[in-house]
Amino acid sequence: MIKENKRILMITSLIILLPVLVGLLLWHQLPEQIPVHFNSEGVADSYQSKLWGVTFIYLVIFACHWFAAIITSVDPRRRNISSKIYRLVLWICPVISVFVGVTIYGTALNWPWVNINFMANLLLGVIFIVIGNYLPKCRQNYTIGIKLPWTLSDTENWDRTHRFAGKIWMLCGVLEIIVGFLPIAQFEIVTIALILLATIPVAVYSYLLYRKKMG
Known part of the structure; x- marks a missing residue:
């Protein structure tokens, strides 16, 4: 799969490393300590050196990108x-890298239009919606999808579970985006609640299908 998608893999890899180039161009404008973590109110509460903030974060994302690409390509059911769906996997890390770059550099340089909470909710919401749209189209494999013992052992369970999960994930995505527009201080709690909503009912639904079939 890597060979067939090597062009997209190269493009996405370059996008992941793009914030490194931007950081080097902004090097003299950036403070010696760069914010790398933000609390529930979107305020920076942890800092690292400029070198760490400009390079290490994106190298980690780059490594995760290639790990995901390789693991997916060697899946026994990769056919x-x-x-x-494989291209969707390849675009997740580039989007995250750009988001991290904008939030970190924007906060470090006091860009007025950078709103951490809003941007985080928007990104998560879009990811939920996009993945939810693709879940019903995802066929049985060991890498991508709702991987439970009963979904992996039963094609019908897999298909029905993913159709149900697609609807739930898209709903959670819409709610996540709406949360970004609301004056909610502890938005992390809401996000965790939505993640639970996107996972627990799906697992329960899949298990009930399994129990029903087993009689």
């Missing part, structure tokens, strides 16, 4: 993974 069930469509090219569209």
Whole structure:
């Protein structure tokens, strides 16, 4: 799969490393200590050196990107993974890298339009919606999807679970985006609640299908 998608893999890899180039161009404007973590109110509460903030974070994301690409390509059921879904996997880390770059550099340089909470909710919401749209199209494999003992052992359970999960994830995505527009201080709690909503009902639904079939 890597060979067939090497062009996209190269493009996405370069996008992941783009914030490194931007950081080097902004090097003399950036403070010696760069914010790398933010509390529930979007205020920076942890700092690292400028070198760490400009390079290390994106190298970690780069490594995760290639790990995901390789693991997916060697899946024993990789023939069930469509090219569209594989490309979706390849675009997740680049989007995260750009988001991290904008939030970290924007906060360090006091860009007035950078709103951490709003941007985080918007990003999570879009990810939920996009993944939710693709879940029903995801065929049985060991890498991508709702991987439970009963979904991996039963194609019908897999398909029905992913159709149900797609609806739940898209709903959670819409709610996540709406949260970004609301004056909610502890938005992390809401986000955790939505993640639980996107996972627990799906697992329960899948298990009930399994129990029903087993009689």
